Amino acid sequence: MVAWRQRLSQPSAGHATIVAVSPLFEEWLGRSHGALTYRMTQVLTGHGCFERYLHRIGREEAPGCHHCADSPEDTVDHTVHECPAWEGHRRVLVEALGGGGLSRPALVQAMVRGEREWDAVAFFCEAVMLEKEATERQRVRTSHPGRRAGPGRHHGRRVSRDNSRPP
Ligand SMILES: [Zn+2]
Numbered sequence: 614m615v616a617w618r619q620r621l622s623q624p625s626a627g628h629a630t631i632v633a634v635s636p637l638f639e640e641w642l643g644r645s646h647g648a649l650t651y652r653m654t655q656v657l658t659g660h661g662c663f664e665r666y667l668h669r670i671g672r673e674e675a676p677g678c679h680h681c682a683d684s685p686e687d688t689v690d691h692t693v694h695e696c697p698a699w700e701g702h703r704r705v706l707v708e709a710l711g712g713g714g715l716s717r718p719a720l721v722q723a724m725v726r727g728e729r730e731w732d733a734v735a736f737f738c739e740a741v742m743l744e745k746e747a748t749e750r751q752r753v754r755t756s757h758p759g760r761r762a763g764p765g766r767h768h769g770r771r772v773s774r775d776n777s778r779p780p
Pocket of ligand 1: 698
């Protein structure tokens with residue numbers, strides 16, 4: 614947690630991250646319920662299984678969403694607000710939060726408001742990111758079949774292990 618917090622204070626974490634997270638961080642750490650999961654962190658920082666981010670760090674050839682027909686850029690906002698693939702999860706989340714919007718600052722505010730809200734955000738992040746990670750792993754396997762055999766065969770596995778580890 615301390616390491617993660619230090620990382621957040623570094624410029625590389627991105628301006629949006631700091632704006633979204635920092636003002637409430639003390640309160641956040643003081644909550645007795647809930648732990649920040651890796652998948653919640655992905656959504657709140659944008660550093661995770663989002664195609665635009667993966668494209669930026671050279672892990673994806675294109676920034677488009679793999680869950681939309683016309684492949685708009687896959688960002689946190691696209692995932693949380695727009696992507697039709699997550700409409701069901703989104704409806705549940707909106708209902709649990711009872712207004713206030715789904716921007717990252719709004720999500721953080723909801724999370725520190727109560728256990729119910731924390732759990733709703735946690736559930737949304739877990740459910741959506743789990744599916745996004747599964748799709749990504751599938752794509753890595755099918756688009757680089759040669760890597761499954763020979764000296765490069767560990768590459769695909771290393772990528773998927775990295776996906777399940779905190780950044
Ligand atoms: Zn989409």
